[in-house]
Amino acid sequence: MASTPAPQEAAVEAALARLDLDTKTRLLAGQDAWTLPALPAIGLGSLVMSDGPVGVRGVRWSADDPSVALPSPTALAAAWDPDLARRAGVLLAQEARRKGVHVLLAPTVNLHRSPLGGRHFEAYSEDPYLTGRIGAAYVTGVQSGGVGTTVKHFVANDAETDRFTVNNVIPARALRELYLAPFEAIVGSARPWGVMTAYNSVNGTTMTEHRYLVNEVLRGEWGFDGVNVSDWTAARDTAAALHGGLDIAMPGPDTVYGPALAEAVRAGRVREAAVDDAVRNVLRLAARVGLLDGAEPAVTEPPADVDGAALAREIARRSFVLVRNERDTLPLRPGRTIALTGAAARDARVLGGGSATVFPARTVSPLDGLTAALPEGTLTYTVGADPSTRLAVAGQGFELRADCRDAHGALIATATTSNGRIQWLGDDLPAGVTHDALHSVELTGTFTPRETGTHTFGVQGTGRFTLAVDGTTYYDDVQRPAEDDPFEAVFAAPEPRARVALTAGQPVPVSLTHLVDPPAGVRVKAVAFSLAHQEPGRDPDELIVEAVRAARAADTAVVVVATTEHVESEGFDRTDLRLPGRQDDLVRAVAAANPDTVVVVNAGSPVELPWRDEVAAVLLTWFPGQEGGAALADVLTGAREPGGRLPTTWGALADAPVTRVTPENGELRYDEGVFIGYRAWQKAGRTPAYPFGHGLGYTTWAYESAEVHGSTVTVRVRNTGARPGREVVQVYLAPAAPDAERPARWLAGFAGVEAAPGETAEARVDLPRRAFEIWDETSNSWSFVKGSYEIQAGRSIADRRITVPVTV
Numbered sequence: 001m002a003s004t005p006a007p008q009e010a011a012v013e014a015a016l017a018r019l020d021l022d023t024k025t026r027l028l029a030g031q032d033a034w035t036l037p038a039l040p041a042i043g044l045g046s047l048v049m050s051d052g053p054v055g056v057r058g059v060r061w062s063a064d065d066p067s068v069a070l071p072s073p074t075a076l077a078a079a080w081d082p083d084l085a086r087r088a089g090v091l092l093a094q095e096a097r098r099k100g101v102h103v104l105l106a107p108t109v110n111l112h113r114s115p116l117g118g119r120h121f122e123a124y125s126e127d128p129y130l131t132g133r134i135g136a137a138y139v140t141g142v143q144s145g146g147v148g149t150t151v152k153h154f155v156a157n158d159a160e161t162d163r164f165t166v167n168n169v170i171p172a173r174a175l176r177e178l179y180l181a182p183f184e185a186i187v188g189s190a191r192p193w194g195v196m197t198a199y200n201s202v203n204g205t206t207m208t209e210h211r212y213l214v215n216e217v218l219r220g221e222w223g224f225d226g227v228n229v230s231d232w233t234a235a236r237d238t239a240a241a242l243h244g245g246l247d248i249a250m251p252g253p254d255t256v257y258g259p260a261l262a263e264a265v266r267a268g269r270v271r272e273a274a275v276d277d278a279v280r281n282v283l284r285l286a287a288r289v290g291l292l293d294g295a296e297p298a299v300t301e302p303p304a305d306v307d308g309a310a311l312a313r314e315i316a317r318r319s320f321v322l323v324r325n326e327r328d329t330l331p332l333r334p335g336r337t338i339a340l341t342g343a344a345a346r347d348a349r350v351l352g353g354g355s356a357t358v359f360p361a362r363t364v365s366p367l368d369g370l371t372a373a374l375p376e377g378t379l380t381y382t383v384g385a386d387p388s389t390r391l392a393v394a395g396q397g398f399e400l401r402a403d404c405r406d407a408h409g410a411l412i413a414t415a416t417t418s419n420g421r422i423q424w425l426g427d428d429l430p431a432g433v434t435h436d437a438l439h440s441v442e443l444t445g446t447f448t449p450r451e452t453g454t455h456t457f458g459v460q461g462t463g464r465f466t467l468a469v470d471g472t473t474y475y476d477d478v479q480r481p482a483e484d485d486p487f488e489a490v491f492a493a494p495e496p497r498a499r500v501a502l503t504a505g506q507p508v509p510v511s512l513t514h515l516v517d518p519p520a521g522v523r524v525k526a527v528a529f530s531l532a533h534q535e536p537g538r539d540p541d542e543l544i545v546e547a548v549r550a551a552r553a554a555d556t557a558v559v560v561v562a563t564t565e566h567v568e569s570e571g572f573d574r575t576d577l578r579l580p581g582r583q584d585d586l587v588r589a590v591a592a593a594n595p596d597t598v599v600v601v602n603a604g605s606p607v608e609l610p611w612r613d614e615v616a617a618v619l620l621t622w623f624p625g626q627e628g629g630a631a632l633a634d635v636l637t638g639a640r641e642p643g644g645r646l647p648t649t650w651g652a653l654a655d656a657p658v659t660r661v662t663p664e665n666g667e668l669r670y671d672e673g674v675f676i677g678y679r680a681w682q683k684a685g686r687t688p689a690y691p692f693g694h695g696l697g698y699t700t701w702a703y704e705s706a707e708v709h710g711s712t713v714t715v716r717v718r719n720t721g722a723r724p725g726r727e728v729v730q731v732y733l734a735p736a737a738p739d740a741e742r743p744a745r746w747l748a749g750f751a752g753v754e755a756a757p758g759e760t761a762e763a764r765v766d767l768p769r770r771a772f773e774i775w776d777e778t779s780n781s782w783s784f785v786k787g788s789y790e791i792q793a794g795r796s797i798a799d800r801r802i803t804v805p806v807t808v
Helices: 006-017 021-027 073-078 082-098 128-144 173-180 179-190 211-221 239-242 259-267 270-288 308-319 366-372 539-552 583-595 628-636 676-683
Strands: 050-052 103-105 151-154 167-169 194-197 227-230 319-326 337-342 379-382 398-405 411-417 422-426 440-447 452-458 462-467 472-479 497-504 508-515 526-532 558-564 597-600 617-620 667-669 701-708 711-721 723-733 746-755 759-766 773-776 782-786 789-792 798-806
Touching: 006 173, 006 270, 021 259, 021 270, 021 308, 073 082, 073 128, 073 308, 082 103, 082 128, 082 259, 082 308, 128 173, 128 179, 151 179, 167 746, 173 179, 173 773, 179 667, 227 270, 239 259, 239 270, 239 773, 259 270, 308 628, 337 366, 337 628, 366 379, 366 558, 379 539, 398 526, 440 526, 452 462, 452 472, 452 558, 462 497, 462 539, 472 497, 508 526, 539 558, 539 583, 558 773, 597 628, 617 628, 617 746, 701 789, 701 798, 711 746, 711 789
Parallel strands: 050 103, 151 194, 167 667, 194 227, 337 379, 337 558, 558 597, 597 617
Antiparallel strands: 319 617, 398 411, 398 440, 422 526, 440 508, 452 497, 452 526, 462 472, 462 508, 701 711, 711 759, 723 746, 723 789, 773 782, 789 798
């Protein structure tokens, strides 16, 4: 592994030598929610961090500061293309520089251990090798633009239930072969400048204090020389955190570092040399991103600018996974009439909920994309079924502003907002506003309904609120948190507080006033609440009848189904894999009326599709980012091929081998060991709806030969279809003799190739040594397992076309 350049290290040491104890410990604590303090005396600028991973939010969590919104990480992994992931990283570095951000809090490389994980849309895959390849490319891309990354969440933050306190009990072999593996691969090949340690504990020790995993494994065995930042509010103990290898405690200024750390040194509980080690890591990061005078940054010439909208569109269409296509229903044949249905076709969900949320300047829905792509008069639209069974943040039809007032009611400032969400963390306040002066925020403006009927308005957040609609006050009381969660105001479901009869097209005044009174003990100064809204609830049966009528009159029916932020989000796990609302009923009814029914699944991670054998085609589009509707039109019309392959097994929850995400007595035991995802499905002898690696295109492929030379596998494939295409050649390694302690087979490598009709292409796949190794719990080391294997190349874990025996 390459070392840090000597001149850069010299600058770090020179800067460190000029700092006293109090200044050093202050540098290890956030000065606010997103930044570290500047130290002009040594030429150190203020380091700015920002959430990702699909876009760069910047320090302002607000819709009036828009960001490019890429497809979800599950979508990026579904493209099975490290170079595409690298290009995504380059774009995000460009976005970070535009917003004055030096470190991106991404990528998330935790695994899809169970399909019930609520935040899986933000991670890549159930497979550690695929996760490591995509994650390393993403890191390489971001850092090529001179922006740091923090690979997260180190380690085993694979579920959301009790994530602040859960102790994940993981066998050593599973920990090494699965959960640590992506981090190890990324550290080894991409040299990230940072990692983020998780809230959870692993085998009895909270990760912000885990000396063995951080100091001995991450820094010692792997040679990581970057910075270790806590997840927000995860650091709990001053001395234990520093001894455990934590460099930065975020957010600030009230953290376990800063003055508390200086006092611990003076009291003899912490050695100042340990503080110096942490400061070196922070200064090294600052040098790399160009914030330390006298140190040349790691990147002096950033890559050429990237067209964000174009790349978002490309990633989306290349991530879409066509899992079923009977009678070549797709692509749509020219001249056919299309009946589009589903609320998600009109109001697309383009990204997941939680800290990964950004606010794009524009969003292309499926209805928008198809309207632009199809000839006028060939497309109809009906709502069909609405997945949103609960209120959502006020958006469509609302024109709002935020009036900030002091304790005397005087107006301090007015901020613009494009929806009903207010999220001001730390010093991220409107110009002229301070936390000390701010007493209330009134979210006020007008709402113009698009439907006549009874509209529901609600409140998300904790504290005192006053809600008024059309001149009437409907709520004036205190909302209390349902549980002891510092992010309750962001992630909790909105509470319905008013039901008002309104007329389509007639605007009415609305306002939601919040008295700012942070609860005692909260370390993060924040103003976070939302005005929520739900349109009139029409009779579900009537909506389905309308959709059926339209489908029967059209040549092809396209149904868009989706999850919601109440199903997939940071902050909670899922209780089932069903689509919300009456969407399953809608699909079945439309399919019965039109045999050429295409279902578009707008979900970040697996959902059950009980009607999948009743429809002509099923296209998985993940959370497709801001250009999702345009990309969908590209794929449905055949202008582009759906390029995705499944990065995670899709199946019914009743068949899933690993489903436990809820701790018992504070512990979540990973008793399944190394058998998660497709490994577990194989061991259980169960057949999922769609296997790992599966995905169809608009052409067909023949696997003609495979040769092995040393550690390189060369697979020749031929395009046997009528149009150009891209094939993802997947190589699996299988012990020739059954071994109960090892999976039946596992992904060892992959490569994408392209070919015109009738042409051949060769995929060259280098097998890593680690593919033949297991973690020996007796010797506490990697062990190369000699013997006979089969190298199996094909289109998925279940569709292996060609086999070559090898002995190692």
